[in-house]
Amino acid sequence: MSFLRKSVHLLTAARQNVKTLGAAGAHRGYSSSGKSVDDRYAFPGARDAPFINNLKLTLPEDYSPIPIYRVLDRDGYILNEQEDPHLSQEVVEKMFRDMLLLSTMDKILYESQRQGRISFYMTNFGEEASHIGSAAALEMRDIIYGQYREAGVLVWRGFRIDQFIDQCYGNDDDLGRGKQMPVHYGSKELNFVTISSPLSTQIPQAVGAAYALKRQPNNDSCVVCYFGEGAASEGDAHAAFNFAATLECPVILFCRNNGFAISTPSNEQYRGDGIAGRGPMGYGIATIRVDGTDVFAVYNAMKLAREYVLRENKPIVFEALAYRVGHHSTSDDSTAYRSAEEIEVWNTLEHPISKLKSYMVHKGWFNEQQETEFVSGVRKQVLKQIAISEKKLKPNWREMFEGVYDVMPDHLKQQQRELEQHIEAHKQHYPLKSFKQ
Amino acid sequence: MLRSRLTQAASAAQRAFSTSPKVLAVKQMTVRDGLNSALDDELARDDRVFLLGEEVAQYDGAYKVSRGLWKKYGDKRIIDTPITEMGFAGIAVGAAMAGLRPICEFMTFNFSMQAIDHVINSAAKTFYMSAGAVNVPIVFRGPNGASAGVAAQHSQCFAAWYAHCPGLKVVSPYDTEDARGLLKSAIRDPDPVVVLENELLYGTAFPVDDSVADVDFLIPIGKAKIMRPGKDITIVAHSKAVETALLSAAELAKKGIEAEIINLRSIRPLDMETIFNSVRKTHHLITVENGWPQHGVGAEICARFMEDQAFFELDAPVWRCCGVDVPMPYTKSLELNALPREHDVTAAALKVLGSKAGKK
Numbered sequence: 001m002s003f004l005r006k007s008v009h010l011l012t013a014a015r016q017n018v019k020t021l022g023a024a025g026a027h028r029g030y031s032s033s034g035k036s037v038d039d040r041y042a043f044p045g046a047r048d049a050p051f052i053n054n055l056k057l058t059l060p061e062d063y064s065p066i067p068i069y070r071v072l073d074r075d076g077y078i079l080n081e082q083e084d085p086h087l088s089q090e091v092v093e094k095m096f097r098d099m100l101l102l103s104t105m106d107k108i109l110y111e112s113q114r115q116g117r118i119s120f121y122m123t124n125f126g127e128e129a130s131h132i133g134s135a136a137a138l139e140m141r142d143i144i145y146g147q148y149r150e151a152g153v154l155v156w157r158g159f160r161i162d163q164f165i166d167q168c169y170g171n172d173d174d175l176g177r178g179k180q181m182p183v184h185y186g187s188k189e190l191n192f193v194t195i196s197s198p199l200s201t202q203i204p205q206a207v208g209a210a211y212a213l214k215r216q217p218n219n220d221s222c223v224v225c226y227f228g229e230g231a232a233s234e235g236d237a238h239a240a241f242n243f244a245a246t247l248e249c250p251v252i253l254f255c256r257n258n259g260f261a262i263s264t265p266s267n268e269q270y271r272g273d274g275i276a277g278r279g280p281m282g283y284g285i286a287t288i289r290v291d292g293t294d295v296f297a298v299y300n301a302m303k304l305a306r307e308y309v310l311r312e313n314k315p316i317v318f319e320a321l322a323y324r325v326g327h328h329s330t331s332d333d334s335t336a337y338r339s340a341e342e343i344e345v346w347n348t349l350e351h352p353i354s355k356l357k358s359y360m361v362h363k364g365w366f367n368e369q370q371e372t373e374f375v376s377g378v379r380k381q382v383l384k385q386i387a388i389s390e391k392k393l394k395p396n397w398r399e400m401f402e403g404v405y406d407v408m409p410d411h412l413k414q415q416q417r418e419l420e421q422h423i424e425a426h427k428q429h430y431p432l433k434s435f436k437q
Numbered sequence: 438m439l440r441s442r443l444t445q446a447a448s449a450a451q452r453a454f455s456t457s458p459k460v461l462a463v464k465q466m467t468v469r470d471g472l473n474s475a476l477d478d479e480l481a482r483d484d485r486v487f488l489l490g491e492e493v494a495q496y497d498g499a500y501k502v503s504r505g506l507w508k509k510y511g512d513k514r515i516i517d518t519p520i521t522e523m524g525f526a527g528i529a530v531g532a533a534m535a536g537l538r539p540i541c542e543f544m545t546f547n548f549s550m551q552a553i554d555h556v557i558n559s560a561a562k563t564f565y566m567s568a569g570a571v572n573v574p575i576v577f578r579g580p581n582g583a584s585a586g587v588a589a590q591h592s593q594c595f596a597a598w599y600a601h602c603p604g605l606k607v608v609s610p611y612d613t614e615d616a617r618g619l620l621k622s623a624i625r626d627p628d629p630v631v632v633l634e635n636e637l638l639y640g641t642a643f644p645v646d647d648s649v650a651d652v653d654f655l656i657p658i659g660k661a662k663i664m665r666p667g668k669d670i671t672i673v674a675h676s677k678a679v680e681t682a683l684l685s686a687a688e689l690a691k692k693g694i695e696a697e698i699i700n701l702r703s704i705r706p707l708d709m710e711t712i713f714n715s716v717r718k719t720h721h722l723i724t725v726e727n728g729w730p731q732h733g734v735g736a737e738i739c740a741r742f743m744e745d746q747a748f749f750e751l752d753a754p755v756w757r758c759c760g761v762d763v764p765m766p767y768t769k770s771l772e773l774n775a776l777p778r779e780h781d782v783t784a785a786a787l788k789v790l791g792s793k794a795g796k797k
Contacts, residue, residue, distance in 0.1 A: 143535070177568035186567050193534060194567035198558045204527025205534060205559065212535035215513065236554075239524025246519055247528070403565040404603050406572065406627035409659065409706045 066276045068321060069301055070291035074349060076358025078296075085296050085303075089365050095136060095295055096360060097374060098155045099128040099353050104378045105161065106151075106326070109168060112386055113182075113330040118168045120182045124151050126293070126325030129352030130256055132156055133298025134224065134320070137306060141221040143213070144192045145206035147199070148183055149256065150226045157190040161378075165385045171392035172436045178395050179403070200234035203227055203253065207240050207315070210249035214313055222250040222309045230261020232275045241283040244315035251315045252305050253285075256292065258324035263337040279317030286312075292320030293352040296359075323350065393436040397423075465642040466649070468610070471617035472502050472634065476540065478652050479624040480510050483538060486624060489516040489525055490542030490579075499544045500580060500639055526552035526577070530559045533575040533629075540624060543579035546595045546633060553598075560629040561604030576623045580636035581609070582676055583727050583776055589764030592772075594728030596675065599631045600704040600737070606658050607704040609633040611679040613643040615702055618656030626658060633704075635677045661708035663715070667695035669793075670786050671715040673738060674725040675701040678758075678777065682725045685782035694794060696786060704734055712738065713747040720752040723785050727776050730759035752793075756785045 043049075071083045078084045087095075106123040113121040124131065131152025144153055151164070163175065167185055170178030176186060176194065186194025193209075196202060206225030213219050231237060232255055244251050255275040259266050272278060279287030288305060290297045298320055305316045323346040327334045334343070348354060360366035401408060401416045408416075423430055466474075479486050492499050494507040494517040507515040518525040522543065529539035543549040549556065556577060564572045583592040600607045606628055610616040616634065623630035648654060664679060665686055674682040679700045686696040697715050701708065716722050722742070724735030735757035742748050742755060758777035766772050787794045 145531075175568065175570070176566070179568055180566055184566070186570055188570045194563070194571060196559060196563065196566065198554055201527060201530075201554060201559050204524050204555070205531030208528035208531025208533075208539075209535035210531075211528060212532045212537045215537070235521070235551075236523050236527055239519075239521035240527065242519050242521065243524050243528050247516070403569045405606070406564070411706060 065273045066289045068289050068291050069297050070294045071296035072294045072355050076355050085300050095132050096356050098132050101378050102128055102152045102155050104375055105382050108382045118182050120330055122149055122183050122329045123326035124149055126346055127322050128152055129295035130292040130298050130320040133295040134302045137299050137302035143209055143223045145202040145225040146195055147227045148195050161381055162385050165389045169389040171389055172395045177399055200231040200236035203237050203240035207244045207249050207251050210251035211247055214250055224252045224254055226254045229257040229266050229275055230269055245283045245285050248314050250309040250313055252318050254318045257319055258322045260324050262328040274319055276319035285315050285317050287317040289319045292322035293350055295356050394434050396436045463644040466613045466645045467640055467642045468613050468616045469639040471613035472620055473504055475617045475620040485538045487514045488540045489518055491544050493542050522548050522551035526555040530555050533573045534571050538574050540576045546579050546581040547591050557602050561602050573629050574627050575629045578632035581633035582635050584636045588767035592765035596704045597728055597733045606630045609675040609704050611676055611700050613645050614649050618654055622655045622658050659703045659706040661702055661711040662700045664698040664700045667697035669695045669719055670721040671697045671719045672723045673699045673712055678725040678727050681779050684779035688783045689786055709741050717750050720750055721789050722755045725758045725777055725782055727760050729762055753789045756789045758782050758785050
């Protein structure tokens with residue numbers, strides 16, 4: 001088999017010649033394994049594919065769908081004892097309370113938009129488990145890139161009710177200095193990158209951030225990028241998947257597949273096997289698909305995903321299937337495109353909070369009275385905070401000119417001075433009292 | 438296919454051109470080498486700096502601007518990417534958010550339109566939208582402006598596009614000194630900077646003095662340069678149009694007219710002070726650019742005069758010399774006429790000076 005040795009030799013030489021995109025073993029495909037003796041040279045574009053001599057179309061149906069991992073059944077029982085994460089009562093209670101807090105705060109802030117107190121809001125109903133389960137499996141040093149419906153991750157990390165509400169009201173205590181729409185949270189302290197409105201731009205940026213982490217010696221943190229199944233249709237998502245794979249970045253590409261992109265149902269959004277289906281065959285990325293209404297399934301899978309991306313320095317596609325129980329945003333009424341009965345099933349039987357509640361009941365960790373008290377306590381706190389946040393002063397209007405550049409250029413200083421002079425001359429016409437001086 | 442033709446066209450268009458008096462002792466350096474050495478210096482100076490783009494590594498860049506850098510700095514610092522501008526621009530923005538200092542090369546700025554959301558909505562606005570929590574120290578660079586023989590989709594100037602957006606800084610170098618000094622400043626800048634290099638000037642050698650070679654040679658962003666002093670008329674230009682303006686100045690000199698030539702260097706911030714000061718002396722102004730007229734760089738300069746006391750210094754209306762308001766023709770003879778040439782600028786100057794021109 002001297003020619004085979006020769007071809008291996010050539011291939012080795014070729015491999016040495018090829019750049020590795022900053023990643024060892026990027027071109028692992030250069031193996032001669034499994035080739036018949038006739039295949040002296042492998043096609044560079046599909047190195048390990050076998051040859052056949054009967055013509056055949058490969059159909060989508062030839063692949064079975066990627067299975068959905070779940071730990072709890074609908075009634076809150078562990079399906080397979082080996083998969084029980086054995087979380088302590090304390091941790092499970094925090095998970096449950098954080099989910100309740102998120103849901104309670106959502107209801108009130110949604111109403112507050114309806115009453116015209118804030119301009120916009122987005123609820124997280126039905127996806128609480130995917131936020132809390134994933135956040136609980138991460139370390140604080142892991143960097144989060146969200147889309148806009150990931151408030152639960154912030155709740156888990158310790159973002160306080162006053163911080164949420166101050167942001168929605170854009171007052172002087174808002175970390176974002178009133179520069180963004182409501183729900184565009186960001187916190188440097190909690191490693192949560194400020195939400196950006198244009199859809200999907202966070203995905204390639206998250207891959208870039210993961211690339212930056214990977215370059216650090218002894219890196220032990222990863223990036224988690226959340227996005228919806230609708231956002232996954234943007235060109236950015238495809239580009240990001242491909243870059244994550246080729247640059248080999250420690251990033252978890254977390255798709256919250258909640259079935260709807262505003263009104264577009266997922267069966268009109270794509271024809272493949274969800275977003276998970278794109279991972280292994282499409283982009284060569286390890287993939288995991290879970291029941292996103294099952295907080296333990298999300299938790300276990302996220303632990304595994306985190307371990308994998310850091311051990312292998314490779315990305316993971318993580319698809320959490322759920323149902324968006326709320327409307328897309330305050331600009332949407334979803335009963336125009338789906339039935340109230342359908343929503344009701346997901347809001348009760350299949351709701352992530354009721355599943356975890358059932359689990360706690362079986363464990364004897366649930367106390368009806370404590371839950372009622374907790375919810376009413378959160379309600380009171382949120383309502384009180386709204387009253388406080390509404391009355392707080394807005395940031396100084398001069399800040400409008402700050403943050404455009406690191407150092408304010410002359411033309412902005414001049415505009416700022418002109419505004420100061422204008423306001424000084426006409427101050428009786430401006431609500432200066434609502435702004436910090 | 439087109440991409441490789443661009444390279445050929447660029448080499449075909451190269452010619453040794455210099456308007457400065459040639460002194461034997463003065464060194465010559467091409468714009469390409471100016472950019473290459475700037476990248477080399479900054480990669481060596483700061484290990485957060487890295488270059489990414491299509492073909493930038495092993496192939497040395499489609500226009501060879503990154504020649505030798507991959508061999509010197511390796512895969513970690515010089516990264517070839519798959520072909521998706523929105524992908525690698527997004528990666529670069531994310532890496533900048535996480536503390537690196539990426540230089541994102543667009544093979545040409547024509548292809549940057551695919552990535553413009555990352556440039557405008559993310560790079561330019563994140564510092565502001567995060568209330569100062571996240572800054573994006575990034576450089577977007579590559580060849581810009583009309584090339585030769587590559588028609589409408591590959592021959593256009595994006596200066597006005599990017600200069601429109603607050604949060605970005607935009608520089609448009611003309612010669613080697615500009616290219617080297619501005620690129621180095623851009624890489625060290627804490628804000629996102631768009632560096633619009635000129636495709637046809639890469640191979641042109643310009644005289645440079647020793648200070649340009651210094652590792653800390655920087656040109657401040659936001660400052661224009663007077664290329665040639667004059668007392669009769671001010672001609673403002675950027676990028677390759679500076680060459681046209683200088684050639685026109687030579688023609689005008691033969692008629693006894695001394696034109697002051699201002700090389701803008703930066704499009705945003707725009708150094709209006711230098712232009713105002715010049716017009717206080719010459720009282721006449723022409724702008725020259727290879728981009729289209731509407732909402733262009735010249736249009737902006739005109740508007741700034743309308744809003745300033747300097748307006749009263751003008752003895753005649755300002756005249757803009759711009760590219761013709763059509764997509765770039767492929768036909769060579771039409772292409773040549775679609776951009777302002779020295780005789781167009783000279784004619785404009787004579788018109789603006791009117792009867793005064795005869796008295797010179």
